[in-house]
Amino acid sequence: MPTAEEENLIPVTVLGGYLGAGKSTLLNHALQSTQANKLAVIVNDFGTINIDAALIDSRNNDQINLTNGCICCSIGDSLADTLTKLVTQADRVKHIIIEASGVADPQQVASYTALPGLMLDAVLVLVDAEQVQEKSEDRFVGTTVLRQLKGADLLVVNKIDLIKTSAIAPLEAWLASVSEATPVITTSQGMIDDSLLFGDGSSAPGRFKTPHNSELAPHIIRATDENRSPTDHNLESLSFTATAPFTLTEVQNIIAQLPSDILRAKGIFSIEQHTQQVFQRVGRRYSLEPAQADLLVPGHSQLVLIAVAGSIDTAALPIPMQHI
Amino acid sequence: MSLTVFLAKNIHTMNPSLPTADAVAVKDGQIMEVGTLETLQPWLKNHRHTINEQFIDKILLPGFIDPHLHPSLAAILLPMHFITALEWRLPDRIVAPVKSAQAYLQRLTEIEQSLPSKDEPLMTWGYHHLWHGPMHRDLLNKISSTRPIVVWQRSYHEIFVNDAALKWIGLDEKRLAEHKQVDLQAGRFFESGKLLASAAMSDYLTEPKRFKHGLELAKAAIHAGGHTTIGDLTGSYFDTDEEWQALHDVLDQDNVPFRTQMIPAGTRRARLGAEEKALAYVKDAAKRHGGNKLFFRDHVKLFTDGGFFAELMQVQAPGFIDGHHGEWMIPPEIFESLARTFWHAGFKIHVHCTGDLGLELALEVLEKLQWERPRFNHRFTIEHFGLSTPEQVRRIADLGAIVSANVYYVHELGEVYWQNSLGHERASQMARLGTLARHNVTTALHSDFTMAPALPLYSAWVACNRKSEQGNVLAPQECLTVDQAMRAITIDAAYVLGMEHEVGSIRAGKNADFTVLEQDPFEVGAAGLKDIDIWGTVFEGSPAPIAKR
Numbered sequence: 001m002p003t004a005e006e007e008n009l010i011p012v013t014v015l016g017g018y019l020g021a022g023k024s025t026l027l028n029h030a031l032q033s034t035q036a037n038k039l040a041v042i043v044n045d046f047g048t049i050n051i052d053a054a055l056i057d058s059r060n061n062d063q064i065n066l067t068n069g070c071i072c073c074s075i076g077d078s079l080a081d082t083l084t085k086l087v088t089q090a091d092r093v094k095h096i097i098i099e100a101s102g103v104a105d106p107q108q109v110a111s112y113t114a115l116p117g118l119m120l121d122a123v124l125v126l127v128d129a130e131q132v133q134e135k136s137e138d139r140f141v142g143t144t145v146l147r148q149l150k151g152a153d154l155l156v157v158n159k160i161d162l163i164k165t166s167a168i169a170p171l172e173a174w175l176a177s178v179s180e181a182t183p184v185i186t187t188s189q190g191m192i193d194d195s196l197l198f199g200d201g202s203s204a205p206g207r208f209k210t211p212h213n214s215e216l217a218p219h220i221i222r223a224t225d226e227n228r229s230p231t232d233h234n235l236e237s238l239s240f241t242a243t244a245p246f247t248l249t250e251v252q253n254i255i256a257q258l259p260s261d262i263l264r265a266k267g268i269f270s271i272e273q274h275t276q277q278v279f280q281r282v283g284r285r286y287s288l289e290p291a292q293a294d295l296l297v298p299g300h301s302q303l304v305l306i307a308v309a310g311s312i313d314t315a316a317l318p319i320p321m322q323h324i
Numbered sequence: 325m326s327l328t329v330f331l332a333k334n335i336h337t338m339n340p341s342l343p344t345a346d347a348v349a350v351k352d353g354q355i356m357e358v359g360t361l362e363t364l365q366p367w368l369k370n371h372r373h374t375i376n377e378q379f380i381d382k383i384l385l386p387g388f389i390d391p392h393l394h395p396s397l398a399a400i401l402l403p404m405h406f407i408t409a410l411e412w413r414l415p416d417r418i419v420a421p422v423k424s425a426q427a428y429l430q431r432l433t434e435i436e437q438s439l440p441s442k443d444e445p446l447m448t449w450g451y452h453h454l455w456h457g458p459m460h461r462d463l464l465n466k467i468s469s470t471r472p473i474v475v476w477q478r479s480y481h482e483i484f485v486n487d488a489a490l491k492w493i494g495l496d497e498k499r500l501a502e503h504k505q506v507d508l509q510a511g512r513f514f515e516s517g518k519l520l521a522s523a524a525m526s527d528y529l530t531e532p533k534r535f536k537h538g539l540e541l542a543k544a545a546i547h548a549g550g551h552t553t554i555g556d557l558t559g560s561y562f563d564t565d566e567e568w569q570a571l572h573d574v575l576d577q578d579n580v581p582f583r584t585q586m587i588p589a590g591t592r593r594a595r596l597g598a599e600e601k602a603l604a605y606v607k608d609a610a611k612r613h614g615g616n617k618l619f620f621r622d623h624v625k626l627f628t629d630g631g632f633f634a635e636l637m638q639v640q641a642p643g644f645i646d647g648h649h650g651e652w653m654i655p656p657e658i659f660e661s662l663a664r665t666f667w668h669a670g671f672k673i674h675v676h677c678t679g680d681l682g683l684e685l686a687l688e689v690l691e692k693l694q695w696e697r698p699r700f701n702h703r704f705t706i707e708h709f710g711l712s713t714p715e716q717v718r719r720i721a722d723l724g725a726i727v728s729a730n731v732y733y734v735h736e737l738g739e740v741y742w743q744n745s746l747g748h749e750r751a752s753q754m755a756r757l758g759t760l761a762r763h764n765v766t767t768a769l770h771s772d773f774t775m776a777p778a779l780p781l782y783s784a785w786v787a788c789n790r791k792s793e794q795g796n797v798l799a800p801q802e803c804l805t806v807d808q809a810m811r812a813i814t815i816d817a818a819y820v821l822g823m824e825h826e827v828g829s830i831r832a833g834k835n836a837d838f839t840v841l842e843q844d845p846f847e848v849g850a851a852g853l854k855d856i857d858i859w860g861t862v863f864e865g866s867p868a869p870i871a872k873r
């Protein structure tokens with residue numbers, strides 16, 4: 001089975017959340033990001049997006065072409081058409097973010113990634129820290145809000161600055177109870193780290209950095225705290241490598257025992273020198289799929305975790321790999 | 325131009341001040357007077373006139389009005405091959421009922437073999453497992469391994485495909501296998517899976533030549549139902565230049581025997597803070613797309629909850645038996661802010677509401693708006709009116725709202741929802757038209773074509789008999805009388821479109837629009853309404869017979 005990279009599948013992030021949760025603000029940040037290279041953003045309305053006029057290359061009714069990507073406007077049934085257009089256009093984008101409507105079930109939007117040429121990267125659901133609990137009890141939209149929370153791979157609790165510090169823990173506990181323990185990250189002004197939105201520098205596993213040190217000992221080394229690399233928004237990325245192959249069962253065990261606090265993870269595992277498996281995780285959803293061709297030196301493995309800084313006790317991680 | 329007097333066996337004017345007549349004088353497309361040859365004498369003495377006796381053995385009613393149908397959706401569906409459990413009478417064919425699994429496959433095989441080209445996709449509509457048994461891609465593969473075959477379920481939210489069709493639509497099988505709403509083995513796509521598959525086929529379905537041909541079929545179907553006025557309740561479906569061009573080319577021509585009021589959706593690209601933009605878009609629609617027979621008034625369409633056939637209506641407690649939830653078409657906050665904007669701009673607002681929670685939202689917002697800025701004669705219209713409570717009907721009356729109902733739900737879905745979805749009590753009382761009548765709420769019937777056949781007499785028959793497809797009578801207390809039902813497809817439908825001063829009854833000064841029937845609905849009574857033969861119509865004074873098959 002070919003990997004995402006070989007098939008050249010475009011990763012798609014679905015951005016859900018009830019009206020007013022801050023989806024547009026977040027998208028505006030994403031468009032400013034240095035990683036927003038060849039990024040397509042699909043929105044319900046252009047009006048909510050601030051576009052730097054200097055970046056606009058050309059525009060028509062449904063699409064604004066930017067020097068670093070494009071913004072498409074899609075309503076209702078036309079989402080599939082818009083996605084198909086993006087897949088088939090000559091100058092292909094590298095990542096797509098779909099802004100779901102405020103009442104959409106983000107999982108249903110995510111089901112459109114079954115269209116050819118696409119792969120689901122993540123379903124991020126924005127939560128209005130101030131409003132969400134009240135909205136979840138609203139007689140009209142309560143079930144809609146709860147369904148959105150349940151449909152997330154990762155919950156981004158926005159406007160955290162608007163609630164009392166003492167209210168944060170109870171809110172997180174409540175979110176854990178209604179979302180079946182989906183990982184949560186808190187923020188304000190819709191700012192989230194690029195690594196959460198786009199993955200670790202990219203979303204396709206083939207674009208992984210090559211191991212820093214190809215002469216690593218081919219045995220198990222526990223991670224240490226020394227090389228945590230901080231990212232912009234109080235997140236850190238932890239990298240691990242190994243140079244001896246695993247058995248599939250060992251890999252499945254590593255995956256199963258990763259802490260639930262991990263926001264994103266990507267890995268390539270060599271399995272007994274025959275195949276390499278690509279592991280991707282966003283929040284609590286993950287996939288492990290065989291790579292068609294080797295992506296690393298045969299026998300080598302690599303794993304990158306992204307989590308809130310300090311939330312992962314590396315000493316306790318059940319990862320029989322070297323922390324780099 | 326001289327005056328023409330049409331003589332008929334009977335004329336039901338739908339004007340209670342003069343309910344019946346047998347002669348109507350027409351000039352320049354307008355009614356001069358209705359009555360008898362005797363009462364018309366003052367006109368006849370003063371004007372050159374001809375007496376037209378072609379309807380002497382026929383019954384005249386005001387031209388039928390369907391205030392909510394979708395020509396563009398019909399244009400997608402009608403080019404398909406129909407295989408249906410019930411008879412469908414279409415202008416270009418009568419679809420004989422097919423009621424068993426064996427007969428279904430046999431009919432499909434016949435169609436497959438009759439197609440001239442080898443690789444032309446075969447699209448069929450009307451399959452329903454209650455009659456046609458389980459469907460499976462293997463069954464379709466046996467009919468053809470090379471021709472794409474796509475079976476559309478009767479209520480549109482499910483399709484089945486054979487191997488060739490799967491290849492033709494080009495979706496990735498591996499990913500489909502993981503899709504929750506695709507059963508790849510059976511070749512079955514439902515709900516979002518169906519949206520996915522139909523999107524993948526959309527180039528084929530909306531290809532201009534096919535679409536225009538479909539619109540021609542829709543035009544003929546609308547005429548064949550006896551309509552002289554319709555409301556297109558979204559004012560184009562896709563809102564593309566190609567669609568508007570096709571609508572003008574087919575429906576805005578001199579030979580079209582009906583007029584279409586386009587009621588645009590006010591929700592396109594709607595968001596909080598941009599209500600004025602939505603208002604400008606709707607106000608501008610007339611300038612952009614208005615024609616002669618396609619025209620706009622100060623009406624707008626908004627939405628609350630999801631589709632009734634797709635079981636996505638929002639339902640109040642105790643909800644659906646299986647515990648699933650409906651959907652909102654737009655966030656309730658945006659619905660409210662748009663309704664407020666259009667209310668203050670003096671628009672007549674039509675709200676698509678299907679479930680009783682959707683209706684609750686519409687009524688709550690209307691109540692707020694009445695509090696903020698009371699309006700009389702505002703024509704706030706509840707469209708579809710699937711589920712409701714008796715108390716909500718009372719509020720509809722209190723708030724001065726009116727209803728345009730798709731009563732066909734009772735016939736097709738009443739029993740299915742009773743057994744599978746809502747239970748007997750609530751399912752049997754869907755479209756509670758009797759209660760509306762008891763509260764004097766003006767009520768129109770619509771088809772939402774292609775959700776129901778574009779046959780006003782058929783809708784009237786359902787409203788008067790409330791018979792399910794399976795033959796049971798559902799909530800007989802909610803039946804309309806023949807008079808109420810006939811009003812609901814004529815004068816009360818005109819009222820919903822804000823056109824009651826122009827059409828909807830036969831009286832001096834109105835457009836000379838008539839529907840010409842072979843039998844009298846008031847004589848055949850409730851049970852016989854659907855079997856009345858329609859000769860054709862008179863549109864603005866010009867007879868327009870329905871082409872005989």
